Amino acid sequence: MTEPSDRVGEVIEASTTEFVAECYELYGLPPLGSLVSVGDAADKTFGIVYHATTASVEPGRRPIARGKDEVSEEGIYKSSPQLEKLLRSEFSALVVGHGNSEAIHQFLPPKPARIHGFVYLCPSEQVKTFSRSFDFLNLLITTSLPVSVEELVAATLRQMGQAHEDKQAFLKAAGRELATLLSSDYSRLRAILGRIAPE
Amino acid sequence: MSEEKGQTLGIVVSGSVDKGVEVRLDSSASVEDMVVGRYVTIEGRQRRFFGMITDISLGVTDPQLTINPPDVTDPFLSEVLNGTATYGTIHVLPMLTIGGDVASLIEGPQPVKTVPSHFSGVSLASDADMSLVFGEEDENRFFIGNPLDMETKLCLDLPEFVKRSNGIFGKSGTGKTFLTRILLIGMLQKSQAVNLIFDMHNEYGWEGSSEEGRRKVKALKQLFPEKVAVFTLDPENSKRRGVSTDFVVRIGYDEIEPEDMVLLRQTLNITDLAVEAAYQLRRRFGRGWIQSTLDVGESEDTQELLKELNIHESTFQSLRRGLQTIGRLSFIEPHASVDAVNSLLGYLNKGMNVVLEFGRYRDITAYVLVANMLARRIYARYQEMMERSMSEDIAQPNPLVITIEEAHKFLNPEVASRAIFGTIAREMRKYNVSLLVIDQRPSGIDDEVMSQLGTKITCLLDNEKDIDSVLAGVSGKSELKSVLARLAPKQQALIFGHAVPMPVPIRTREYGSAESYKGFVGGADAGQQAKKDIEELWD
Ligand SMILES: Nc1ncnc2c1ncn2[C@@H]1O[C@H](COP(=O)(O)OP(=O)(O)OP(=O)(O)O)[C@@H](O)[C@H]1O
Ligand SMILES: [Mg+2]
Numbered sequence: 001m002t003e004p005s006d007r008v009g010e011v012i013e014a015s016t017t018e019f020v021a022e023c024y025e026l027y028g029l030p031p032l033g034s035l036v037s038v039g040d041a042a043d044k045t046f047g048i049v050y051h052a053t054t055a056s057v058e059p060g061r062r063p064i065a066r067g068k069d070e071v072s073e074e075g076i077y078k079s080s081p082q083l084e085k086l087l088r089s090e091f092s093a094l095v096v097g098h099g100n101s102e103a104i105h106q107f108l109p110p111k112p113a114r115i116h117g118f119v120y121l122c123p124s125e126q127v128k129t130f131s132r133s134f135d136f137l138n139l140l141i142t143t144s145l146p147v148s149v150e151e152l153v154a155a156t157l158r159q160m161g162q163a164h165e166d167k168q169a170f171l172k173a174a175g176r177e178l179a180t181l182l183s184s185d186y187s188r189l190r191a192i193l194g195r196i197a198p199e
Numbered sequence: 200m201s202e203e204k205g206q207t208l209g210i211v212v213s214g215s216v217d218k219g220v221e222v223r224l225d226s227s228a229s230v231e232d233m234v235v236g237r238y239v240t241i242e243g244r245q246r247r248f249f250g251m252i253t254d255i256s257l258g259v260t261d262p263q264l265t266i267n268p269p270d271v272t273d274p275f276l277s278e279v280l281n282g283t284a285t286y287g288t289i290h291v292l293p294m295l296t297i298g299g300d301v302a303s304l305i306e307g308p309q310p311v312k313t314v315p316s317h318f319s320g321v322s323l324a325s326d327a328d329m330s331l332v333f334g335e336e337d338e339n340r341f342f343i344g345n346p347l348d349m350e351t352k353l354c355l356d357l358p359e360f361v362k363r364s365n366g367i368f369g370k371s372g373t374g375k376t377f378l379t380r381i382l383l384i385g386m387l388q389k390s391q392a393v394n395l396i397f398d399m400h401n402e403y404g405w406e407g408s409s410e411e412g413r414r415k416v417k418a419l420k421q422l423f424p425e426k427v428a429v430f431t432l433d434p435e436n437s438k439r440r441g442v443s444t445d446f447v448v449r450i451g452y453d454e455i456e457p458e459d460m461v462l463l464r465q466t467l468n469i470t471d472l473a474v475e476a477a478y479q480l481r482r483r484f485g486r487g488w489i490q491s492t493l494d495v496g497e498s499e500d501t502q503e504l505l506k507e508l509n510i511h512e513s514t515f516q517s518l519r520r521g522l523q524t525i526g527r528l529s530f531i532e533p534h535a536s537v538d539a540v541n542s543l544l545g546y547l548n549k550g551m552n553v554v555l556e557f558g559r560y561r562d563i564t565a566y567v568l569v570a571n572m573l574a575r576r577i578y579a580r581y582q583e584m585m586e587r588s589m590s591e592d593i594a595q596p597n598p599l600v601i602t603i604e605e606a607h608k609f610l611n612p613e614v615a616s617r618a619i620f621g622t623i624a625r626e627m628r629k630y631n632v633s634l635l636v637i638d639q640r641p642s643g644i645d646d647e648v649m650s651q652l653g654t655k656i657t658c659l660l661d662n663e664k665d666i667d668s669v670l671a672g673v674s675g676k677s678e679l680k681s682v683l684a685r686l687a688p689k690q691q692a693l694i695f696g697h698a699v700p701m702p703v704p705i706r707t708r709e710y711g712s713a714e715s716y717k718g719f720v721g722g723a724d725a726g727q728q729a730k731k732d733i734e735e736l737w738d
Contacts, residue, residue, distance in 0.1 A: 172278055176226075179283030183260035186284060190269065197275045 033155030047093025096136040106135035127163035134177040154195030205323030219292035226282020236704040238324035243315035253678035254290035294701035341385035344705035357390035363653025364634040373658035392598035404429040404554035405442040433558020451535035452489040467521035606636035607643030615645035653697035
């Protein structure tokens with residue numbers, strides 16, 4: 001069950017391994033590392049938000065500084081309402097699985113997501129179901145991305161942790177899975193564990 | 200620990216028949232709980248394997264971890280890393296297999312000829328597993344101790360045990376004497392063999408002492424008065440110690456043979472030539488050779504005699520000095536009026552066990568001389584009895600087990616081929632006689648004799664040569680070596696060989712408390728009277 005309010009945007013670019021979505025609201029970005037889905041209940045593609053940008057709608061035009069005479073940042077947007085139209089927020093999600101109400105597979109779907117597919121931020125229940133398995137971690141740590149993969153994995157696990165009542169146990173289990181996956185690369189493991197360890 | 204299945208430890212990750220298998224521990228099994236010498240079972244696909252932990256080690260998946268160790272005080276980190284990036288492994292030496300099919304259940308455990316397949320599960324052996332392999336206490340099996348860290352009773356099949364000569368080893372103070380007492384009690388109850396014990400330190404017959412606080416411990420005759428006779432070489436000493444003895448042994452010169460001198464060469468510090476001279480003099484003078492040799496003195500005739508026999512004067516003097524040393528032992532007489540051997544055989548034939556106490560003659564000369572001489576003559580009589588029983592179809596003499604201490608004095612390479620104990624050890628009970636040898640320096644014993652010993656029970660040894668000689672020819676030697684080296688300094692022993700299906704380190708059964716005596720006597724077919732006597736002993 002996905003509530004309409006969880007809809008965050010629409011696919012504007014898609015490939016086998018990732019999709020890019022534009023947000024309906026400027027700055028209405030899902031957090032880094034959050035689990036999003038696209039497609040209908042019969043065939044959902046799951047992605048993890050790994051990158052986001054907010055920039056001018058027209059690629060060649062850069063925004064200019066406008067706040068010299070304003071007292072607050074909010075003031076800028078208030079006095080230039082057209083800004084909301086000139087700027088847009090976009091995010092990229094790495095495909096980590098697909099499935100339907102019956103089963104979720106943590107491997108790549110046969111086809112990429114469709115353009116204009118609605119993108120939803122997965123609710124807690126779904127995050128919990130999805131993160132019962134840690135197979136997606138393998139997809140995450142083996143990709144090369146513009147952001148640090150360790151950073152992304154840590155962010156993902158922190159996000160997912162929120163959905164679990166026993167966050168500690170979840171993080172510990174994930175940590176152990178990572179320790180196995182990164183068995184021959186302790187420095188990467190350490191970078192991730194350092195970012196998910198409870199304070 | 201009496202559940203059907205022991206605690207799960209981990210999985211097999213590599214290995215070979217020869218070297219044993221590596222087992223990676225689950226994170227739930229702590230390395231610190233693992234103990235070298237413990238038994239594990241491995242569930243292979245077709246059969247179960249039975250093996251022993253012989254080494255325990257720590258592993259890391261990435262050497263970075265050892266260069267840049269994580270902060271283990273952080274509980275999160277340590278819990279995540281434990282069993283994943285950092286893990287424990289145990290090395291297991293599989294020793295037996297138990298097949299899944301009916302046939303192999305009947306045949307019982309078999310020696311291993313293969314290894315369990317990859318990732319077979321490994322768990323600690325349960326008590327049920329142990330009794331499956333070692334058997335339970337019954338009319339043949341005698342409880343001698345517990346496998347390390349287990350409650351299971353380890354029971355030795357004693358009729359099987361006494362079929363061969365056996366050895367008990369261990370450095371001083373490790374529990375050889377205590378263990379021997381336990382075995383002797385077992386043998387006199389369950390082996391159908393009789394024992395003759397050459398008791399150098401007077402600790403098997405009546406009572407011995409224990410190191411802590413010099414507490415007295417009961418010995419065979421106190422516990423089994425009906426089955427044990429105590430012979431003594433030193434009646435005054437025995438009396439002073441309150442021992443009720445059955446026979447006083449005297450030895451005549453005419454009972455000593457040149458062969459006995461072979462063994463005594465070193466302790467008497469006489470030359471090889473002097474020993475040869477003894478043989479010549481024996482031929483010349485017959486049974487009275489010692490008396491004659493001592494009598495000739497320095498007379499003119501001596502020179503002539505020596506010339507005739509081609510014995511050098513200094514050689515002769517060396518021999519004479521040796522014989523004089525023997526003559527000074529007060530149990531030696533020119534001619535003994537009662538023959539100790541006859542009396543001894545009388546007891547043995549009645550099924551009684553005989554302990555010969557040496558009293559104050561605790562030096563090795565007396566011990567070697569008497570033990571060798573008596574054993575030689577008893578063996579000859581056994582030989583006769585066996586031959587007669589075969590030709591005339593009458594009952595064989597009771598199987599006899601002779602216990603000797605300081606065994607290397609009798610069985611070192613120099614004398615083993617010429618002295619009686621070497622013969623007994625090599626003949627594998629051809630004439631119903633076998634040995635129980637006790638020694639703290641097994642490396643001093645002839646290799647061939649060592650290899651003939653059926654079952655070896657060894658307490659802690661720390662000399663490399665001794666360890667090598669005890670473990671020579673055993674499969675999995677290097678692994679057993681580490682088990683042996685890690686035995687506790689007291690009351691633990693490693694048993695391997697003929698009488699056990701696989702090597703097993705044990706904690707020796709408790710001996711010396713009132714409770715323990717009850718256990719020993721209670722399990723016996725001891726007569727009512729004996730039982731009553733025992734009750735009185737600890738009242
Ligand atoms: N089974 C046992 N039950 C109780 N105590 C034991 C047992 N085994 C050994 N001990 C303790 O260890 C001490 C030494 O044992 P023991 O006298 O048998 O050693 P040993 O090997 O015969 O020494 P040595 O070589 O000096 O004759 C004993 O006095 C006793 O205190
Ligand atoms: Mg002793």
